[in-house]
Amino acid sequence: MEIREQLIRINPYSRPGTKIRPTKVIVHYVGNPGSTAQNNRDYFDNLATTHATYVSAHYVVGLQGEVIRCIPEEEISYGASQGNKYGINIEVCHPDKTGKFSAVTEEALAELAADICKRRGFDPGKDVIRHYDVTGKKCPLWYVEHPEAWLTFRERVRALVNPPQPDKLYRVQVGAYRDRKNAEKQVQELKSKGYNPIVKEE
Numbered sequence: 001m002e003i004r005e006q007l008i009r010i011n012p013y014s015r016p017g018t019k020i021r022p023t024k025v026i027v028h029y030v031g032n033p034g035s036t037a038q039n040n041r042d043y044f045d046n047l048a049t050t051h052a053t054y055v056s057a058h059y060v061v062g063l064q065g066e067v068i069r070c071i072p073e074e075e076i077s078y079g080a081s082q083g084n085k086y087g088i089n090i091e092v093c094h095p096d097k098t099g100k101f102s103a104v105t106e107e108a109l110a111e112l113a114a115d116i117c118k119r120r121g122f123d124p125g126k127d128v129i130r131h132y133d134v135t136g137k138k139c140p141l142w143y144v145e146h147p148e149a150w151l152t153f154r155e156r157v158r159a160l161v162n163p164p165q166p167d168k169l170y171r172v173q174v175g176a177y178r179d180r181k182n183a184e185k186q187v188q189e190l191k192s193k194g195y196n197p198i199v200k201e202e
């Protein structure tokens with residue numbers, strides 16, 4: 001996952017420059033099927049001149065898994081009402097109106113969310129949330145209508161933040177011999193005492 005930095009202009013409609021101290025990652029869907037990360041980033045930037053509405057996000061994840069940073073994480077973005085004061089907003093592109101993210105998009109989203117959690121010490125289990133969890137809006141649509149897909153996604157982020165440790169084994173050894181016969185002798189002796197030894201070659 002590579003982040004392309006394309007900061008939008010400072011302006012009252014999408015990047016007022018207000019400082020925040022983020023404590024959550026808030027996930028959205030763009031709600032505009034087929035639009036690209038670049039389209040959405042440029043829309044936010046053009047609000048500086050169109051004045052059409054107040055909306056933006058810190059990041060947009062695109063249809064090919066591309067990631068654009070639009071606003072620095074320590075500045076407010078306009079994505080989730082009251083959540084803007086504490087949230088890093090991530091908008092995510094989707095091919096159709098179901099709002100389901102493609103596999104490559106979801107992978108990049110998981111990597112981005114995990115990267116933020118690692119850098120900022122966030123707990124993926126409670127600090128990665130949906131827009132829905134802030135305001136009840138059906139956003140991101142697929143994760144609201146398929147709560148199990150949301151749980152799977154969060155588990156994926158958690159696994160990236162805390163990779164499982166390889167299983168360790170602790171072996172008990174009573175000897176090591178150059179001559180196989182001596183090893184067999186030791187086996188017989190242990191067997192006579194009720195143990196169940198095996199010989200392993202290295």
Ligand SMILES: [Zn+2]
Pocket residue numbers: 027028029079131137139140
């Ligand atoms: Zn949203």
